[in-house]
Amino acid sequence: MGDLEKGAATHGAGCFAKIKVFLMTLTCAYVSKSLSGTFMSSMLTQIERQFGIPTAIVGFINGSFEIGNLLLIIFVSYFGMKLHRPIVIGVGCAVMGLGCFIISLPHFLMGRYEYETTILPTSNLSSNSFLCMENQTQTLNPTQDPAECMKEVKSLMWIYVLVGNIIRGIGETPIMPLGVSYIEDFAKSENSPLYIGILETGKMVGPLFGLLLGSFCASIYVDTGSVNTDDLTITPTDIRWVGAWWIGFLVCAGVNILISIPFFFFPKTLPKEGLQENVDGTENAKEEKHREKAKEEKRGITKDFFPFLKSLSCNPIYMLFTLISVLQVNAFNIYFSFLPKYLENQYGKSTAEVISLMGVYTLPAICIGYLIAGFIMKKFKITVKTAACLAFCLSLSEYSFGFCNFLITCDNVPVAGLTNSYERDQKPLYLENNVLADCNTRCSCLTKTWDPVCGDNGLAYMSACLAGCEKSVGTGTNMVFHDCSCIQSPGNSSAVLGLCNKGPECTNKLKYLLILSGFLSILYSFAAIPGYMVFLRCIKSEEKSLGIGIHAFCIRVFAGIPAPIYFGALIDRTCLHWGTQKCGVPGACRMYDINSFRRIYLGMSAALRGSSYLPAFVIVILTRKFSLPGKINSSEMEIAEMKLTEKESQCTDVHRNPKFKNDGELKTKL
Numbered sequence: 001m002g003d004l005e006k007g008a009a010t011h012g013a014g015c016f017a018k019i020k021v022f023l024m025t026l027t028c029a030y031v032s033k034s035l036s037g038t039f040m041s042s043m044l045t046q047i048e049r050q051f052g053i054p055t056a057i058v059g060f061i062n063g064s065f066e067i068g069n070l071l072l073i074i075f076v077s078y079f080g081m082k083l084h085r086p087i088v089i090g091v092g093c094a095v096m097g098l099g100c101f102i103i104s105l106p107h108f109l110m111g112r113y114e115y116e117t118t119i120l121p122t123s124n125l126s127s128n129s130f131l132c133m134e135n136q137t138q139t140l141n142p143t144q145d146p147a148e149c150m151k152e153v154k155s156l157m158w159i160y161v162l163v164g165n166i167i168r169g170i171g172e173t174p175i176m177p178l179g180v181s182y183i184e185d186f187a188k189s190e191n192s193p194l195y196i197g198i199l200e201t202g203k204m205v206g207p208l209f210g211l212l213l214g215s216f217c218a219s220i221y222v223d224t225g226s227v228n229t230d231d232l233t234i235t236p237t238d239i240r241w242v243g244a245w246w247i248g249f250l251v252c253a254g255v256n257i258l259i260s261i262p263f264f265f266f267p268k269t270l271p272k273e274g275l276q277e278n279v280d281g282t283e284n285a286k287e288e289k290h291r292e293k294a295k296e297e298k299r300g301i302t303k304d305f306f307p308f309l310k311s312l313s314c315n316p317i318y319m320l321f322t323l324i325s326v327l328q329v330n331a332f333n334i335y336f337s338f339l340p341k342y343l344e345n346q347y348g349k350s351t352a353e354v355i356s357l358m359g360v361y362t363l364p365a366i367c368i369g370y371l372i373a374g375f376i377m378k379k380f381k382i383t384v385k386t387a388a389c390l391a392f393c394l395s396l397s398e399y400s401f402g403f404c405n406f407l408i409t410c411d412n413v414p415v416a417g418l419t420n421s422y423e424r425d426q427k428p429l430y431l432e433n434n435v436l437a438d439c440n441t442r443c444s445c446l447t448k449t450w451d452p453v454c455g456d457n458g459l460a461y462m463s464a465c466l467a468g469c470e471k472s473v474g475t476g477t478n479m480v481f482h483d484c485s486c487i488q489s490p491g492n493s494s495a496v497l498g499l500c501n502k503g504p505e506c507t508n509k510l511k512y513l514l515i516l517s518g519f520l521s522i523l524y525s526f527a528a529i530p531g532y533m534v535f536l537r538c539i540k541s542e543e544k545s546l547g548i549g550i551h552a553f554c555i556r557v558f559a560g561i562p563a564p565i566y567f568g569a570l571i572d573r574t575c576l577h578w579g580t581q582k583c584g585v586p587g588a589c590r591m592y593d594i595n596s597f598r599r600i601y602l603g604m605s606a607a608l609r610g611s612s613y614l615p616a617f618v619i620v621i622l623t624r625k626f627s628l629p630g631k632i633n634s635s636e637m638e639i640a641e642m643k644l645t646e647k648e649s650q651c652t653d654v655h656r657n658p659k660f661k662n663d664g665e666l667k668t669k670l
Contacts, residue, residue, distance in 0.1 A: 018270070019270055022270070025266075026089070026199065027198055029089065029175050029259050030175070030199055030206060031202045032093065032259040033175055033206065033256070034206030034210065035206040035209050035213070035255060036096060036168060036206075036210070036252040036256060037065070037206075037207075037210070038210030038214070039214050039249070040062070040065070040168075041062070042340055042355045043218075043243075043245040044062060044337065045341050046218060046222070046243050047161060050242045051106075051157060051161075052587030053587075054572050054586075054588070054589065055341075055569075055572050056568040056569040057158070059337070059565040059566075060564070060565050060568070061158065061162050061165060062337055063562070063563070064162050064166045064169065065165045067166055067556075068099075068166035068170040068171075069172055070169075070556045070557060072173045073173050073177070073549050073556065074546075085174075085179075085182050085268070086182070086263045086266035087263060088178055089175055089263050090261070091171075092170075092172060092173060092174040093171065093263065094171070094260040095167060095170055097171075097252075098253070099166070100168060100253035101250065102167060103161050103168070104164075104250050104253070105164070106157040106158070106160045107222070107245075107246035108246075109160070110157045112223045112227060113222050113223055116240060116449060116450050116451065116580055116587070116590075117240075118130040118446060118449050118463050119233050119451065119479075130463070130465060131465060131471070131472060132440060132465050132467075134442050171256075177548040177549045178545070180196070181544050181545040181548065182270075184541070185541075186270040190381065191378065192533075193377035194375060194378040196533070196536075197371055200370040204525075208367070211355050211356065211358055211359030214352075215352045215355040217243050217244045217245055217247050218236065218245075220243055220244040220247070221241075230476055231475070233451075233477060233497055234497075234498075236350040237349065238498055238499075239344075239499075239591070240450070241350070241351070305546075309550070311543060312539070312543060312547050312550060315538060317534070317538040317619055317622050317623070318535070318539060320615040321538070321551075322550075324619075325551060326554055327609065327611055328609060329563070330559040330562075330563045330608045331605040331608035333559060333563040334563055334604055334608070337564050337567075338568075338571065338601065340354050341571075345592050345597060346409070347410055347510040348413065348502040348506060349510065358514075361514040361517055362514075365518045365525070369521065369524070369526050370529060373526050373527075382530070384537050385623045385624055387530035387534050388619055388620045389620055391527045391528075391530040391534065391616075392527075392616050392619075392620050394530075395523075395527040397523055398520050398524050398527065399606075399609055399610070401519070401523070402606065403606065405513065405602055408509050408516070409598060410502055410594070411594065412591075412594045412595070413460055413502060413591075414458070414500070415460045415461070415462065415591065416459055416462070416467075416486065417436075417437075417462060418462070418576050419576070419593075421434065421437075422486055435447045435466065439485045440468045440485070440486055445463060445465035445466050450463075450580070450590040451463045452497075452499050453467055453469070453497055454500035454501075455495045456493060456494055458500055459487070460499045460500050461486065464484075467486045467487060469482065469483065469485075469487075469495055470483040470484075470485075471483050477497060482494045534619070571600065571601075574593045575589035575592055576592060577589070578590065
């Protein structure tokens, strides 16, 4: 019996002592972390509406993930090499699960969501106080002190989301630098591009599930089960609709915790992949010597930190690639974080529909592109010089085609008093004194409350009262208003709840945009893998983990944290009408000037990405100047690192053994 148990234990340890098993588990971790991140991005508009906060604060919440990541990235990337890397990754996954759970807490701690409306529950059934009536008094503002009112509605509950996102960022910290360095240490160098491609594919599969989960949650009302949805006067396409965002975060918490378990069973080190199959004893000895040297270099805790840091700072390709990453991530962060908001406002679709379309059209294309690019890099053994040229040309082509997005546009929904006058004449900006007109001045309407209706004339109004409607039929979303004095159309002059639809032409433009996005996603993914392999190959092996960590650190400091904040503030400047919370203070934006929104959204991304191609072109030139590896294999990698060390001899104190260098030069040609 004891022998059986011992055999089972040995078999279990053997299963977890293989690089491909670790690759599969790490890919699952990539899926879980990107699932959580994508779901968070897709729910930003729901969080904005739930807590009635401006886009700048939403951007700060989104950037808080990078703040948490920033707190530990350098420490984990460097000192993590001295620790048990798989266990550190497992702990990180569990911490991510804890952060997702904390994000969901406000739903259970605060009251029901009360959206802005003039139609109170009692008036919906028995009274017409929300309609146009002479000499009536309408007051929705609180009678108590605004400060006390704000405490009552728990307006600062979004801080739980902020703290939870910071904790989620802390947990995500070790996954990429320690996981990639673990694979680079124990995998064949020629297999590394394919493995990185598989990881990047996992990073794209996660968003696919995240967007599907986000679409599902956005279609369910936030207080489902505790309210009668038949009494709601809003639909999922309404700007005030809030989906059940908290359900998705509970799912993400469970997935992250489950994924963390296998990492605790992996050993600290693995046998080098393919070492057992190598029949050349000299090569075996060389591999063993290389591993022993790496172990000796890792025994020191702090003595080699500053020499490594100095070496990296004198590596021109590394520094330029970091600059490119900062510029590109600024652009991509802006583009993807606010893409749901942009598509909702540009094309008049619900959050659930927009999120599902994003997943269907773009993510599968990126996954396929990553796998094909990794396979091509492995199959044809593309040199680093060729990889740099490929990455530059493909990325520049994708960037150029992206300008077609400026041509696929829709205008604002015409709203009387905001984008149009009551006579349907367009005007550029919102002027509050134009909300009232001759047809509704007698109605004593509230001028700030957002409860739009669509008239038979195709013009929307901020409320049924401002449309001059005197009668209503039906309840909930089926309510219809009649005898509307401001609606100048033949017939009954009626209106229905909600903004007017943008029409089939705008829907077709959305399809063209999504098809273009799928094509651009393929080009992007083809360029990403060769570019990332140039980045990995320009760093010496002993500096790889620290180099990846500093690279991620710079991205978070200069892109991940500031980008959503400053861009959120720019979006707020395009708002035409701010919502009003229960306490009378401004809430989330209800309508944007979509033309200004589009120019800022697309123009800012294009400017940032365009500025990154000058340093990218310099990298292409430098890869020809420096002695980087030819085909991507281990022997050439060693020689390349030694040549790069010679170039950096004036900047660094890190030296290689001359004998080891000469031996390598005799055996391998660049």
